[in-house]
Ligand code: FE
């Protein structure tokens with residue numbers, strides 16, 4: 001640390017002191033592990049669970065006594081104990097074991113717990129030496145084909161500087177079974193106005209820098225509470241790496257981009273409750289996958305960043321997005337793909353095979369057409385599905401052809417809530433409704449004003465609701481006969497204890513596409 005302690009670190013140290021974190025040397029236990037010394041409490045980044053199946057889930061933590069400066073551990077493996085119990089008091093242990101926190105994975109721990117009962121609530125925690133983590137609540141998915149109900153929350157976009165994670169504090173109290181986080185978990189850059197706190201470091205480029213950025217975010221108490229409340233499933237968007245990146249291409253066309261992406265991908269894995277098998281050959285991170293919730297729901301979790309075609313009609317000497325009119329004919333190129341050919345095929349096959357009552361497409365961004373009309377000309381933002389309209393048409397056709405039951409598309413990215421009917425021909429209201437879309441607003445990241453969202457809605461009548469001024473998340477209560485969506489909005493993100501309320505709610509009846517206002 002230099003003379004100036006960044007505000008983020010100051011706030012963190014204040015919180016750590018408030019938690020009573022001891023700052024004395026403490027030997028780590030560990031049979032077979034090299035000796036290590038913790039200068040202070042190692043569970044500063046909390047705990048998490050994720051990727052639930054009928055027989056288990058992942059539990060995660062990372063040892064980081066000095067989280068904002070590389071973690072603070074010597075480069076030796078450390079043995080960590082874990083427990084999963086039926087009760088919050090840990091009297092009835094369901095499973096336990098040891099795991100090794102390795103320096104090459106930033107001393108993170110990803111335990112794939114197995115052998116649990118389906119559709120049950122569990123509690124978990126970690127121990128190292130005489131230190132104990134907080135405890136978290138997780139639940140297993142229902143057995144294949146079993147009747148079920150699912151309370152699912154989804155959220156996205158949490159620029160740290162623009163607000164406190166007050167929405168996460170409330171999300172933790174919703175009693176949901178599962179939380180889907182749809183990207184922009186960190187922001188690599190500082191932007192926006194009226195900051196309540198600072199990153200305190202320049203945009204990360206190296207593995208060490210991305211680790212420190214994740215640590216800054218994960219030290220947030222309200223985010224930790226949200227992780228501890230329920231298992232998460234996660235996909236990412238651009239800011240986990242760099243604004244508007246596409247596949248192997250960064251926004252500035254920097255020739256070292258793939259090295260930066262590799263660092264960012266690894267740091268992401270180290271900080272998320274993922275199965276480590278997501279890490280594949282050639283630097284691929286296989287986030288897309290299917291999560292089943294009994295007979296009730298199949299969640300098709302998608303990744304629209306890693307495999308996409310480059311954005312068309314970019315600005316001169318740039319990658320990334322643009323807003324383009326009809327002169328950009330490349331936008332209509334049928335070979336453009338947002339998911340990549342392999343993921344498109346995988347999704348099409350999965351929609352055909354799904355026997356679930358509801359099929360949720362869980363992805364990053366606004367699916368529906370959102371033309372921006374300027375002087376009677378329809379313009380489109382090329383970073384989202386509007387930049388890849390042929391790929392969107394293929395997906396809509398796949399929904400029609402595969403007859404997937406009750407498709408519902410959820411998304412984030414655009415820092416505004418959009419509720420839309422997805423028609424067979426996306427901007428033709430006369431064509432049948434084939435899916436319903438709920439694109440949720442951001443946790444903190446600032447969104448468009450009412451003038452902008454009103455204009456968008458007027459120009460795109462399939463969008464039934466638009467609001468860019470709320471920050472919050474969406475809770476879906478999914479039952480066999482209907483899906484209810486509640487838009488939860490916090491009063492402000494500038495105060496850590498701001499209240500939450502329901503801004504609007506909507507219903508989708510099974511067997512009938514389209515939205516009923518609740
Ligand atoms: Fe965002």
Ligand code: CA
Pocket residue numbers: 184237238239413
């Ligand atoms: Ca984004």
